[in-house]
Amino acid sequence: MTPSPFANRVYRGDCTRVLRRLPDASVDLVVTDPPYLIRYRSRDGQGVLNDDNDRWLFPAFAEVGRVLKPGRFCVSFYGWSQADRFLAAWRAAGLFPVGHFVWLKRYASSRRLAECKHEVAYLLARGQASTPNQIIPDTLPWEYTGNTLHPTQKPVSALAPVIEAYSRPGEIVLDPFMGSGSTLVAARSLKRQVIGVELSPLHYETAVTRLLGPRAPIPVAA
Numbered sequence: 001m002t003p004s005p006f007a008n009r010v011y012r013g014d015c016t017r018v019l020r021r022l023p024d025a026s027v028d029l030v031v032t033d034p035p036y037l038i039r040y041r042s043r044d045g046q047g048v049l050n051d052d053n054d055r056w057l058f059p060a061f062a063e064v065g066r067v068l069k070p071g072r073f074c075v076s077f078y079g080w081s082q083a084d085r086f087l088a089a090w091r092a093a094g095l096f097p098v099g100h101f102v103w104l105k106r107y108a109s110s111r112r113l114a115e116c117k118h119e120v121a122y123l124l125a126r127g128q129a130s131t132p133n134q135i136i137p138d139t140l141p142w143e144y145t146g147n148t149l150h151p152t153q154k155p156v157s158a159l160a161p162v163i164e165a166y167s168r169p170g171e172i173v174l175d176p177f178m179g180s181g182s183t184l185v186a187a188r189s190l191k192r193q194v195i196g197v198e199l200s201p202l203h204y205e206t207a208v209t210r211l212l213g214p215r216a217p218i219p220v221a222a
Contacts, residue, residue, distance in 0.1 A: 002183050005219045007172045007193035010184070010211065012204040015176035015197040016056060019063035027067045027195070028171035031163060031183045033154055034060070036079025054082075065093030065178060071130035073166040075101070077121040077154070090124055099123030103142040103158050118142075119158075123166075128183075136165045149180035150205050159186040167192055181207030 006026065011018045036055055068074060074095050078086040087097070102123045108115040119142060143155040159182055167173055169191040175183035178196035180203055187194045188211065198204040 004172055004193060007195055010178065010181070010194075010196040010198070010204070010207060012198060012201060014056075014199060016059045016063055018197045019060075019067055019176060022067045022195075024066055025069045026172070027174045028069060028072055029163065029167040029192075030064055030068055030174045030176070031075045031187075032064075032175045032177045033077040033179060033183075034177040036060045036077075036086060037082040054085055057085060058092055060176060061093040062097065064174075065090075065095050065126060067174065068095075068126045070127045072126060073098075073129070073132075074124040074126070075123060075162050075166070077119065080120055086122075090122070094126055095124040096126075097122050098125045098129050099138060101138050101140060101162065103140050105142045105144070106167050107144060117138055119154075121162075123162075132165045133168060134165050136161050149203075149210075153180050153181045156182050156186045156189070159183050160190060163187050163192065164190055177208050179203050182209045185210055 004026065006022050034057075035049070037052075037057070074090075076086070076090070090096070099122070101123060103119040103121075105117045105119070108117050110116045135137060140158060140161060145153045145155050163173060163183075163186055167187075167190075170193065171192045171214045172195060173183065173187040174195045175181075176197045176199040178184065181196060181198075184194040184196045184207065196207060198207060
């Protein structure tokens with residue numbers, strides 16, 4: 001597959017603005033972990049940018065829907081207590097639920113009215129869903145990262161199965177809320193082209209450091 005001039009780059013900035021540079025229907029798969037709209041605070045007091053408002057929600061996913069190829073998939077984590085807002089934004093962007101993933105944890109990330117021992121993401125399709133490479137379970141294992149690189153860091157091992165199932169080698173995987181870069185690390189390990197966007201300068205630098213290794217050099221565009 002011919003390399004895209006837009007791929008194998010990571011961008012620092014507002015994903016809504018950055019994605020406007022990409023052509024329509026130019027991305028094969030989106031895997032992303034946006035702010036959950038829950039004013040999250042980690043045990044050491046770290047937060048997530050724009051987790052206190054939803055002004056970005058509809059515009060960002062409108063761009064995601066535009067750049068995703070028809071029939072292809074977006075896997076998006078979300079805050080379960082704000083599911084109605086996410087579903088409204090996804091549907092407005094032409095992204096419709098076709099599946100739902102649950103990653104099972106061996107530990108509780110919080111204990112309030114119940115022990116929280118899972119992470120969730122919707123499988124969304126733009127239009128009529130294409131046939132995936134493989135059918136994977138909708139319950140998957142979760143490996144604890146320690147959140148050493150990001151307050152809501154996702155493990156590479158949790159993301160790899162969905163990337164392998166819903167894209168092919170050489171295709172473009174986009175993460176518009178890149179965080180510490182776990183999606184891109186997983187995608188590169190599976191020989192996909194990657195595009196990442198991150199608003200936080202700190203997390204952008206973390207992602208660049210992870211991706212600019214001796215075995216996997218990657219051009220960087222600010």
